[in-house]
Amino acid sequence: MTSETERLLRAAGLDPDQVRRIIENALVEDLGPDGLDVTSTATIPAAQTDTADVVARADGVVAGLAVAAAVFESAAEAIGIGRTVEVSLVAHDGERVARGDVLATVTGPTRVLLTAERTALNLLCRMSGVATHTRAWADALAGSKAMVLDTRKTTPGLRALEKYAVRAGGGTNKRMGLHDVAMVKDNHKFAAGGVAAAYRRVREAFPDVPVQVEVDTLAEAVEAVEAGADFLLLDNMPPAVLAEVVAAVGDRAELEATGGLTLTDAAAVGATGVDYLSVGALTHSSPILDIALDLRTE
Structure with a gap:
């Protein structure tokens, strides 16, 4: 987890160490005791690098972008292929977003991007759903x-x-x-x-x-x-x-x-x-x- 991501988490009132533990447990659910994504390991060369966009598929209120960034960064550390990821946040938590909006971009080893994808989205989709529902009440x-x-x-x-x-x-x-x-x-x-x-x-x-x-x-x-x-x-x-x-x-x-x-x-x-x-x-x-x-x- 980068120092900038830790700063964003603290600014949101979140404890980076607590977020790190949540992410570690979530990644273990996917990667198992050997820390392995068998599909990505088999199909994608370790040296391959790509960029991916985090994209809204529905209108709502976004929340948890720094948490999602922490997932990608933590996955890069966990997989241990010697390279990091770069996350650029386009949207901001609390903003209304529309279907098709790019919320963030992630560049790094393709294996890392695809390994971290579901964990990052599970947390981001969940948090954004709560924020969207709350905004309706507000x-x-x-x-x-x-x-x-x-x-x-x-x-x-x-x-x-x-x-x-x-x-x-x-x-x-x-x-x-x-x-x-x-x-x-x-x-x-x-x-x-x-x-x-x-x-x-x-x-x-x-x-x-x-x-x-x-x-x-x-x-x-x-x-x-x-x-x-x-x-x-x-x-x-x-x-x-x-x-x-x-x-x-x-x-x-x-x-x-x-x-x-x-x-x-x-x-x-x-x-x-x-x-x-x-x-x-x-x-x-x-x-x-x-x-x-x-x-x-x-």
């Missing part, structure tokens, strides 16, 4: 103060990449895991004996950790705020009830609508005055954005 909320949030419903091992893709698409991130934000949900409330008791226990055990409380009714929302909660998850509430909670809570807490939200209802939910809409589908149900690698023939 567009639907335009005109309101509400922002679309992701959740922990991510692909195991790819959370950092998928949450970055949400940011690139115009959304914002919730907690990264169970360690950085406490979230008191229904089972916690039941086990602790109520919303107020659960909130107090978390605050006493971890006084510096942000606490979010899930509530199901207007009464629970008021109880949670009066107990000290300053971030409420309003679970499966219709817009009329959301508006009541907004009126009752005022600016005493940030409010997040969650549960069963759809793009069709996004504008109506945003218009209630909530601060966020939490959408697990951003990461668990986004279709990929179709992107391909085309060797130049001239």
